[in-house]
Amino acid sequence: xxxxxxxxxxxxxxxxxxxxxxxxxxxxxxxxxxxxxxxxxxxxxxxxxxxxxxxxxxxxxxxxxxxxxxxxxxxxxxxxxxxxxxxxxxxxxxxxxxxxxxxxxxxxxxxxxxxxxxxxxxxxxxxxxxxxxxxxxxxxxxxxxxxxxxxxxxxxxxx
Numbered sequence: 001x002x003x004x005x006x007x008x009x010x011x012x013x014x015x016x017x018x019x020x021x022x023x024x025x026x027x028x029x030x031x032x033x034x035x036x037x038x039x040x041x042x043x044x045x046x047x048x049x050x051x052x053x054x055x056x057x058x059x060x061x062x063x064x065x066x067x068x069x070x071x072x073x074x075x076x077x078x079x080x081x082x083x084x085x086x087x088x089x090x091x092x093x094x095x096x097x098x099x100x101x102x103x104x105x106x107x108x109x110x111x112x113x114x115x116x117x118x119x120x121x122x123x124x125x126x127x128x129x130x131x132x133x134x135x136x137x138x139x140x141x142x143x144x145x146x147x148x149x150x151x152x153x154x155x156x157x158x159x
Contacts, residue, residue: 009100013129019046025155103127133157
């Protein structure tokens with residue numbers, strides 16, 4: 001799939017708009033063969049700084065096994081349809097591309113596990129704006145470029 005496939009779609013997903021404010025979300029993680037691995041509730045909040053062209057965005061996942069994971073993103077708009085991001089547990093920089101209703105976000109993160117360990121995972125997330133206050137995400141997680149899990153996330157903007 002290419003981000004260019006979405007150039008003429010609406011509504012337009014702009015991270016600086018969608019991630020600005022409070023959001024709530026829900027997620028399911030599945031194995032590659034479709035077995036449910038985990039469920040999560042998400043609380044998130046972001047703030048757009050137009051002068052710096054950045055969104056400060058924090059999201060906390062509360063998983064059904066009791067563990068939590070909080071991501072604290074700084075997402076920078078580089079130009080039309082291009083973004084980069086930083087997060088304390090992310091290797092190098094996250095890379096993002098946007099066109100029409102879609103946003104593709106790619107990064108490698110040292111991800112905390114329920115037993116207290118952490119695992120370095122590659123993420124490839126596709127955000128699709130359904131309406132101005134709702135988006136659906138399909139993401140894949142893997143190691144060494146090989147996917148082993150799929151995540152389905154729904155976000156709703158609440159302010």
